[in-house]
Amino acid sequence: MPDSVDALEHPTTVQLRPRYEGSNICTWIGFKHVNYLVEEAVLEHLRRSGWPAGMLYEDFGLCVDIVSIDAAIVSATHIDDIVTARVVAEGKPVDGEIALTVGLDIHGSSTPVKTVSAKVRVALRHDPRGGGAAPVPQVLEPFTVKEIDRSSLVRVPVASTPPATVADGDELLAALTRDANAYGWKWRIPYFYCHFTERLQMSGYLRLMEEAVDLFLADRGISIKRLLDEQNWIPVVPKNSLVMLAEARMEEDIYTVLTVEDVFKRLIYTARMDCYVLRDGVPVHTATGRITHGYALIENRRDWSLAEFDDRMIQRLNGQHG
Known part of the structure; x- marks a missing residue:
C-alpha cells in the first residue's frame, strides 16, 4: 500500500479489447461499452498505483465508485481492435475524489487513431456491510466518504424542478414532464445493475441511459x-456524460426523464437524462447526464456516413407529430 497519493500521479498505459456484447451494429462498439473500456482503464490505473479495488474493499471496506464520466467519442471502435488506454491524474485529488483523464487509441496501422477522450471522477465509499475491516489508512482518508452525496459538489440546473413532496411516482413523473419535450417512466432497480451488494453503479446508469433513448424514440x-428498416439509419453517439449525485439502492423504483434539449443543424440532437428516487414522498435527484446522438447511414459492413435529419425526424424530436 503506497503511503502517499503520488503513485496515482504516474500515468499508466494498458491494452484492452472491447467485449463482444457491445458490438451491436455491424462490428461497431456502442457508447456504453466504450465507457466500459474507460472504466477498465481506471481500475487498472488503481491496481498499478497499489490500490486495487478488490483489496480496498476486502481489507478496508472501501468501494471504488466512478461517480462521473464525460466522454467524447471521436472515431469508431470495432470488435477486434486493440485499444491502448492511457490514464493520467489531474493533479492531487480534489473535493474528496480522484480526478483522471483517459485517452483511448487504436493501433494496427502506422499511426495510432484517437477514439475516445474522457474525464472521470472516482470516490471511495466506506461500506459498513460485511463485518469488520481494518482502519482506513491515513493516506486514503481525504477521499473516503460515508455516503455518495455530491449535490453540494456538482451544481446541476434541473430541466424541470420537482415538487418538494409528492403523493406518488405518477405525480412526480407528471411534474417532471409537464410542458417539456420529455419522456419519463418508472423502473425497478434490479440487483444485477448494482455493485457492492446493493447500490446502483455507473455502468447501471449507462445501461439506463441507453434504454431511455430507446424508449423515447x-x-x-x-x-x-x-428507421433501420425504412432508411438504413442507426444512432451514433459522439458525446455522453453521467454524473452521480446521490445513492440509488437495489429494488427502489427509479424515475427517469429524458428531455430533448437541442437539435443542431439537422445532424445531431442532445438529450438530458435525470433520475430520481422517492423516499417518504420526497424526490431525491440521484443522477443526471447528457447524450448527443446523430444517425449513421450504413454503407457497408464496416463504413457509414452521417445522415441529415429529414422533416419527420425533426418534427418527432421536437415533440411534433405532424
Whole structure:
C-alpha cells in the first residue's frame, strides 16, 4: 500500500479489447461499452498505483465508485481492435475524489487513431456491510466518504424542478414532464445493475441511459428498428456524460426523464437524462447526464456516413407529430 497519493500521479498505459456484447451494429462498439473500456482503464490505473479495488474493499471496506464520466467519442471502435488506454491524474485529488483523464487509441496501422477522450471522477465509499475491516489508512482518508452525496459538489440546473413532496411516482413523473419535450417512466432497480451488494453503479446508469433513448424514440414513432428498416439509419453517439449525485439502492423504483434539449443543424440532437428516487414522498435527484446522438447511414459492413435529419425526424424530436 503506497503511503502517499503520488503513485496515482504516474500515468499508466494498458491494452484492452472491447467485449463482444457491445458490438451491436455491424462490428461497431456502442457508447456504453466504450465507457466500459474507460472504466477498465481506471481500475487498472488503481491496481498499478497499489490500490486495487478488490483489496480496498476486502481489507478496508472501501468501494471504488466512478461517480462521473464525460466522454467524447471521436472515431469508431470495432470488435477486434486493440485499444491502448492511457490514464493520467489531474493533479492531487480534489473535493474528496480522484480526478483522471483517459485517452483511448487504436493501433494496427502506422499511426495510432484517437477514439475516445474522457474525464472521470472516482470516490471511495466506506461500506459498513460485511463485518469488520481494518482502519482506513491515513493516506486514503481525504477521499473516503460515508455516503455518495455530491449535490453540494456538482451544481446541476434541473430541466424541470420537482415538487418538494409528492403523493406518488405518477405525480412526480407528471411534474417532471409537464410542458417539456420529455419522456419519463418508472423502473425497478434490479440487483444485477448494482455493485457492492446493493447500490446502483455507473455502468447501471449507462445501461439506463441507453434504454431511455430507446424508449423515447419508440414513443415518438421513430424507433431504432423502424428507421433501420425504412432508411438504413442507426444512432451514433459522439458525446455522453453521467454524473452521480446521490445513492440509488437495489429494488427502489427509479424515475427517469429524458428531455430533448437541442437539435443542431439537422445532424445531431442532445438529450438530458435525470433520475430520481422517492423516499417518504420526497424526490431525491440521484443522477443526471447528457447524450448527443446523430444517425449513421450504413454503407457497408464496416463504413457509414452521417445522415441529415429529414422533416419527420425533426418534427418527432421536437415533440411534433405532424
